[in-house]
Amino acid sequence: MSTAARGRTPVIAGIGETRYAKWGGIAEVTEYQLAVEAVLAALDDAGIAVGDVDGLASFAEDRNAATFMAADLGIDELRYATMSWLPGGGGACAAVSNAATAVETGQADVVVVYRSLCQGQFRRFGRGPGNAPPPANAPRPPGIRRAKSLLEAHVAFTMPFGMFGPPIAYAMVTRRHMHRYGTTAEQMGAVAVTTRTHANRNPRAVMGDRPMTMDDYLASRPVSDPFRLFDCCLESDGACAVVVTTAERAADLDATAIEILAGAQGTLRGFGHGQYSNVSMPDDDYASAGARQVAARLWGRSGIGPADVDVAQIYDHFTGLVLMSLEDFGFCDKGDGGPFAASGALAWPDGALPMNTHGGSLSEAYIHGLNHVVEGVRQLRGQSTCQVAGAETCLVTSAAGVPTSALVLGRR
C-alpha cells in the first residue's frame, strides 16, 4: 500500500527526553510530571503547539494514563489513545506504529508517544511481577491464593521456584543458546563493552563517565548464570517521548522529519507472554528473541533488508538476547549472534552495523526502549554522539523474549 499516494505519510517530527538517572534518582518530581515534561520537550523540539495534539499512545502498562494527560495538558479533543498489549519493553515500537497508523488513516493528526519510569517511586521491573514478599503477619505455612489476573496465574508456575522475573528467566534462555550454539561469555561481553564505549561519548548516559573493559565485564559479580551484572540492563528513572504526525504537516516545521518506513508487531504461535512465564515453546523459538515473524513482516513492508541498514538500535535488556535479536532480524545466521558481536561488527564507527549508539539500556538508560527510538531519530538527523556518517536507515527493535515490535526509520 502506498502511503504517499494518500498524502498521509507518517513521520517522527520531534523527540524529547528528561534527564536519566539510576532508579530512585528522580524523587523531586512525580513519574507523571516527568512524562508531561518529556511530552512538552518533544513538542517543543517539533515546533508543534500543545493545542495541536489530538492523540496519545504508550505501552508497558504505563501508569500515566492518556486521559489524565489530555486533561492536564489542556488538549482540546483527544481523538486517539492507545496502550499496546505487548508486555513491558516489547511495545515501544508498537506504540509508535500505532501512532503512525492513526495519522496515516486520519484518525489523528499529531500523536505523542511517551514512556515514563520512576522505579524508585514504584517497583523495579527487574524484580519481576507480583513478587512482593508477604507481610510479616501473613498466615503460615503458605497456601494457594486466588489469582487476580491471567499473568498472576501464569507466573505462579515460576515464582514459587525462585524464578523472579527477567534476569533469571533470560539467563535460562541464554543457557539454552549456549548449549545449542556454543555462545560464550566473551561474545556477550562484546555487546556490553561495545555499547558502554558508545555511552562514554553520550552526556545523557547514566553510565557515561564509567568506562568498561572486557576484564571489567568478566569480573562483574554473577547474578544468575550465565549472566553477570554487566549482562543486565540498568534500571532507571526518566522519560522520553516522540511526536508522530504526517509528512505534510511536518513540511512546515523547522525540525528534520524522519519517516517511519515500516512497523511490525506480534508474537509467535505458543509464545504466550514470553519465556518468563512459558517455557514450552518449540526449541528453535525458546532460544530466540521470538521476533523472526516480526522481522520478516518488517523487511517485507519496508522494502529494505538487513544489508541496507546503516545503524541499529537493538533492545538490550540482556546481552544474550541481543545476540538472538541479531539472528532473528537476519544480520547473521541462527546461532551466529555471538561470533557476529565478537567480530566488532557492532562498534561505532568502523563496524558493519553500529548498534546502540546512545549506549542502550545497558549503559544509557532503561526507558523500556523508547529511548532507542529517540536515538534512531537522532542518528537520521545527524545529531548522535556516535554519528554514523550519512546514515539513511535505522532499525529499532523492542524487547526480545516477549511479544515484540520493531520499526525501520528513514531519512527523507
Added chain:
Amino acid sequence: MSAVGDRFFPDAMPSPAANAETAGWWEACAEHRLVVQRCIACGTTRHPPGPVCPSCRSLDWRWQELPGTGTVYTFTVVRQAFLPALADTVPYVVAAVEPDGAGGQRMVSNIVDIDPEDVEVRMAVEVVWEDMSPELALPRFRPRALGNGEGR
C-alpha cells in the same frame, strides 16, 4: 539452608496464585501427583494450563498423571538474592524440566540434592515433593540414576 530448616526456600517466598483453569494442577501437587493438562478431543498437551486447546480449540480437557521422571532442558544457577530472605539460600538452581509423557511441555522447577555447579542440560531427573502446607506441595527434581537399558 540451615536457616530454613528442611525447607528448600524460606516461608517469605511468594505463594502461588491460581484460577479456575490452574487450580487443579496445584490440587494434584498437594496429593504428590505431577500432572499435565491434556485435550480430550485431540490429545494435545499444554502447560501452563488454559481453557482451550490451541490445536483443535476443544474446551474439554483432563489432567493426565505423569511418571515423575524427566530431563533438564535448561537451567540457571541463581547467585543474587532477589528477596532478602533468600540471602542464605543462594546459590540455587532454577530449571526448565521436560517431564516424560508430557508431550514436550516443560515445567519450571528447582534441581535439588546436587551441587549447583554439577547440574547439566539433558541431565536425567525425577520429582521429589516438598510439603509446604496441607494444601500446597511443590514438585522439585533431583538427579536420577539411569537403570540398565535406559539411555538419554
